[in-house]
Amino acid sequence: MTIHELAEAYRRGETTPSAVAEAHLARIAALDAKVGAFLTVTRERALAAAAAADARWRAGAPRGPLDGAPLALKDVLCTKGVRTTCGSRILEGFVPPYDATVVERLEAAGAVLLGKTNMDEFAMGSSTEHSAFGPTRNPWDLGRVPGGSSGGSAAAVAAELAAGALGTDTGGSVRQPAAFCGVVGLKPTYGRVSRYGLVAFASSLDQVGTFARDARDTALLLGAIAGHDPRDATSVDAPVPDYTAALAGGVRGLCLGVPREYFGEGIDPEVARAVREAIETLRGLGAVTEDVSLPTTDYGIAVYYVLAPAEASSNLARYDGVKYGLRTPGAKDLIEMESRTRAAGFGAEVKRRIMLGTYALSAGYYDAYYGRAQKVRTLVRRDLEAALARVDVLVAPTTPGVAFRLGEKADPLAMYLNDVFTVPTSLAGLPAVSLRCGFSAAGLPVGLQLIGRALDEATLLRVAHAYEQATGWLARRPALA
Amino acid sequence: MSAPAQAGWEVVIGLEVHAQLRTRSKMFCGCPTAFGAAPNSQTCPVCQGMPGTLPVINRTAIEYAVRTALALDCRVNAGCRFARKHYYYPDMPKNFQISQYEEPLAEEGLLEIDIDGAARPIGIQRLHLEEDVGKLLHEGTLATAQASLVDFNRSGVPLMETVSKPDLRSPEEAAAYLRAFRAVLVYLGVCDGNMEEGSLRCDANVSLRPRGSAGLGTKVEIKNLNSFRNVQRALEYEVQRQAQALEAGERIVQETRLWDADRDVTRPMRSKEYAHDYRYFPEPDLVPLQIDRAWVDAIRRDLPELPRARRRRFVAQHGLPPYDAGVLTQSRALADYFEAAVRAFPQPKLVSNWIMSELLRALPGDDERAIAGAPVTPERLAGLLGLVQDGTISGRIAKDVFERMLRTGQDAPTIVAREGLTQVADEAALAAVVDRVLAQNPRAVADYRGGKTAAAKALVGQVMKATGGKANPGIVNRLLEEKLSRI
Structure with a gap:
């Protein structure tokens, strides 16, 4: 059941948050050995929260539609008293002394937090194969990846191990796994949701996002976590609209831009066809479409793989074995202790990006790499903003292809290119959502990406909702035992 | 070097x-x-x-x-x-x-x-x-x-x-x-x-x-x-x-x-x-x-007077030598101390002398906290100087009193009263002491009458000694002069 269906069932007294939490915990116990979505299951914490939610619903005083909703958190979000690994050995044994703002807000809304989900180490990857604790598998085909880096959260929602989940998106880490797992994944505008307590990968790009089974649940989750946070200087101080109310209204009269660069070489024909059909469906609902050009699209990956590693090399400097997490024993001095700890604690992809980023920031190279990448980032942003000045929403595929097989993309560059349609939006700080728009012949979900103006998540959700209502894709569920 | x-x-x-x-x-x-x-x-x-x-x-x-x-x-x-x-x-x-x-x-x-x-x-x-x-x-x-x-x-x-x-x-x-x-x-x-x-x-x-x-x-x-x-x-x-x-x-x-x-x-x-x-x-x-x-x-408008400006003002307004002004403006607390003392005892140079020689002997002038928390407040220093001015105590005794004020944190009148340090200004009492000193020092008296006026100084010293330093030196001088001229 979806979150809004659960709330309705609680209201009618058909079930209770405790019963639902128990059912989800039982399903996790039964299925997660196959999927590998969770790194930590917080059974006691979940049942205690559920019991409190039971009492509120019984008293007719729930905190809102999220009261009693069983949710999962990507293990990059700090949880007080619950280990937070970021999928890395280097944070072994790290138990944060504080909750991330989004965790506080979900709990304040009555959510039942089931546990922490698997991810590519420090959110660096597009397949959740780069977790120090083993990969997560795609519920639609256990031989395939769920996407990444928020693969655990996406798989948990797709496999109905949780009704919703939070992830984080730096270059596509919510939208791409949402596409691969056939769920709704929203990356809000940069600054819309507080980053306090989100363990940083690339600070200027990181944003907390949501996974849900439909647009209505996405509206509920976003409404709960969005809003200014005085602890995050980059969070936007703007009112949070009623996203649920904004779902109504349909797409009649909306202008949808179709960026031609997103349908070019390298795109899987099955994906292109499904997305084109989705655009036709939206036209049938009364939207008008317009072809647009985003000439800087091709530069996105290059810019991203200079800026994100540069910021990562800085953000990850603190993991040195001195204060928390892993410390490799037996070193004869400080420098040896630090370098041995980092050598043992970080995986290959993280080390690759730390080295790339360190190089990009080095004296003599800064202008050529970091400085230049910032300039091109501005061009990418202007490109998208110019298009969105003419159209209300851009519609495009989320990824060039459907979920690939575990081990299929061993070449880092092939993996990086999977983000080609998600990275430009991240660079521009704009909101985007991925939703299911069909299946490949092999039965794998295809993702439709909607990109909107800054702080205009409401319009994205309205389009997504109209599309869901007009199509029957959500009825199909993965055939897990 | x-x-x-x-x-x-x-x-x-x-x-x-x-x-x-x-x-x-x-x-x-x-x-x-x-x-x-x-x-x-x-x-x-x-x-x-x-x-x-x-x-x-x-x-x-x-x-x-x-x-x-x-x-x-x-x-x-x-x-x-x-x-x-x-x-x-x-x-x-x-x-x-x-x-x-x-x-x-x-x-x-x-x-x-x-x-x-x-x-x-x-x-x-x-x-x-x-x-x-x-x-x-x-x-x-x-x-x-x-x-x-x-x-x-x-x-x-x-x-x-x-x-x-x-x-x-x-x-x-x-x-x-x-x-x-x-x-x-x-x-x-x-x-x-x-x-x-x-x-x-x-x-x-x-x-x-x-x-x-x-x-x-x-x-x-x-x-x-x-x-x-x-x-x-x-x-x-x-x-x-x-x-x-x-x-x-x-x-x-x-x-x-x-x-x-x-x-x-x-x-x-x-x-x-x-x-x-x-x-x-x-x-x-x-x-x-x-x-x-x-x-x-707004921050500019609220800027306080800075050390150089204050030093110049101390010279211009209080008539201090530039050296004194430099010493007194080395910290904000010390300059504040000086101005507070001058408000209560408007003789800037005298106040400056006392701060430079007595207060700064005991406390570092650049230590804001020490000066601001000095046991001798500017008002008490002014009180002490007032006792000197009205003749209650002598300048020499005042220095001892200042030391005790620093040590005990008490004000000058309390210490002077308790220790009996009030300057003896009672003419009748002092005249008796002078007579006794003259009687005990015939040699000095003879020297004086023989033209050695310096001998008078030794006699003043004897009177001061006999009164424990509390005699008002002005009165002693006058009495001695009168009595010696009559002998």
């Missing part, structure tokens, strides 16, 4: 001064900044650099930096930006320091110093904000310690770095600059200026060039200059070292040297301690800071 070795060389010095700002909370989190608390008791996830935490700028720190920038006639930039400075050291929890690099808060100012009575402007290149690091504690010495501990209480305390231009021409000028700079900060109330507690720290860049040359020689950076005395001594040593090297035809190596105050030498730091590429880049967790003009103007 022997001058000959440097005779042909001109000294070029620039100072970088780090001042801890007296904000209640830290630069990027809400933790308190008080010195001396139990280790790690003033920390939170943010200043411990925990994963997921974010910095938030302390507005008061910005205000203090703007205030300082205005006092130094700097240009306050309309926009400034924080940047990350990277190096690995365990006292720095994130392994980068949030500082400012390409877009500092303020630039291009000046500070006037007095050299041999003449004012000389020293250029200020830039002023920026950053966060302080923690403190390492080693079990035993660094070389033998089996373990080291980190105290993050200081981590995140606001630091203001002010870089002078290379305008200083001698170690004496460098020390004078630091003194003047410290006085400005203390007057502004932005820093307590306490060098022992590390509130004010100084690094120096020093080079030599042939006299008359306009270029700059190879500079050496000297760290660990934690007192005025060390600044001067370290620079004197370094100037001599460089001069001797140059005279011997050697080249100066650009390096960082550490002042070793125990051995009175500078020595090179190991290369790995300073061979950094800091990989600066703009801090993505903080948005660029826009400094509102109206706010800057």
Whole structure:
């Protein structure tokens, strides 16, 4: 059941948050050995929260539609008293002394937090194969990846191990796994949701996002976590609209831009066809479409793989074995202790990006790499903003292809290119959502990406909702035992 | 320092001064900044650099930096930006320091110093904000310690770095600059200026060039200059070292040297301690800071009177010699003390004399806290001077009373009454003492009558001795004169 269906069932007294939490915990116990979505299951914490939610619903005083909703958190979000690994050995044994703002807000809304989900180490990857604790598998085909880096959260929602989940998106880490797992994944505008307590990968790009089974649940989750946070200087101080109310209204009269660069070489024909059909469906609902050009699209990956590693090399400097997490024993001095700890604690992809980023920031190279990448980032942003000045929403595929097989993309560059349609939006700080728009012949979900103006998540959700209502894709569920 | 070795060389010095700002909370989190608390008791996830935490700028720190920038006639930039400075050291929890690099808060100012009575402007290149690091504690010495501990209480305390231009021409000028700079900060109330507690720290860049040359020689950076005395001594040593090297035809190596105050030498730091590429880049967790003009103007309007202006005013308004004015304005507390005392006892030069000779014998004049908390308040000093003026006690007794006031914290009338120090001004009583002294000293009386008028002085002394110093000297003199002329 979806979150809004659960709330309705609680209201009618058909079930209770405790019963639902128990059912989800039982399903996790039964299925997660196959999927590998969770790194930590917080059974006691979940049942205690559920019991409190039971009492509120019984008293007719729930905190809102999220009261009693069983949710999962990507293990990059700090949880007080619950280990937070970021999928890395280097944070072994790290138990944060504080909750991330989004965790506080979900709990304040009555959510039942089931546990922490698997991810590519420090959110660096597009397949959740780069977790120090083993990969997560795609519920639609256990031989395939769920996407990444928020693969655990996406798989948990797709496999109905949780009704919703939070992830984080730096270059596509919510939208791409949402596409691969056939769920709704929203990356809000940069600054819309507080980053306090989100363990940083690339600070200027990181944003907390949501996974849900439909647009209505996405509206509920976003409404709960969005809003200014005085602890995050980059969070936007703007009112949070009623996203649920904004779902109504349909797409009649909306202008949808179709960026031609997103349908070019390298795109899987099955994906292109499904997305084109989705655009036709939206036209049938009364939207008008317009072809647009985003000439800087091709530069996105290059810019991203200079800026994100540069910021990562800085953000990850603190993991040195001195204060928390892993410390490799037996070193004869400080420098040896630090370098041995980092050598043992970080995986290959993280080390690759730390080295790339360190190089990009080095004296003599800064202008050529970091400085230049910032300039091109501005061009990418202007490109998208110019298009969105003419159209209300851009519609495009989320990824060039459907979920690939575990081990299929061993070449880092092939993996990086999977983000080609998600990275430009991240660079521009704009909101985007991925939703299911069909299946490949092999039965794998295809993702439709909607990109909107800054702080205009409401319009994205309205389009997504109209599309869901007009199509029957959500009825199909993965055939897990 | 022997001058000959440097005779042909001109000294070029620039100072970088780090001042801890007296904000209640830290630069990027809400933790308190008080010195001396139990280790790690003033920390939170943010200043411990925990994963997921974010910095938030302390507005008061910005205000203090703007205030300082205005006092130094700097240009306050309309926009400034924080940047990350990277190096690995365990006292720095994130392994980068949030500082400012390409877009500092303020630039291009000046500070006037007095050299041999003449004012000389020293250029200020830039002023920026950053966060302080923690403190390492080693079990035993660094070389033998089996373990080291980190105290993050200081981590995140606001630091203001002010870089002078290379305008200083001698170690004496460098020390004078630091003194003047410290006085400005203390007057502004932005820093307590306490060098022992590390509130004010100084690094120096020093080079030599042939006299008359306009270029700059190879500079050496000297760290660990934690007192005025060390600044001067370290620079004197370094100037001599460089001069001797140059005279011997050697080249100066650009390096960082550490002042070793125990051995009175500078020595090179190991290369790995300073061979950094800091990989600066703009801090993505903080948005660029826009400094509102109206706010800057409001801060400018609220600037207090600065040391130089106050010194000039003390000369003009109170008629003090420039020397006195200089001593009395060395700290804001001392200048305030002087003015409060003068309000209660309007004889500025007398008050100045008492402060310089008595108060500053007991308390350091540049120690704001000591002066502000002096057991002899300005009002009590005025009360003491009033007792001298009305003849209740003599000037000599007053000095003893001042000492007791310092020790006991009591006021002058209480001490004078309890100790029976009131000056004897009763003519009848004194006349009896004078008669007795004259009777006991026939020889002196004879000398006086024989024309040796100096003998009268010995007789005055005898009378004072007989009264325990409490006799009013004026009355004694008059009585003696009268009685001797009648004999």
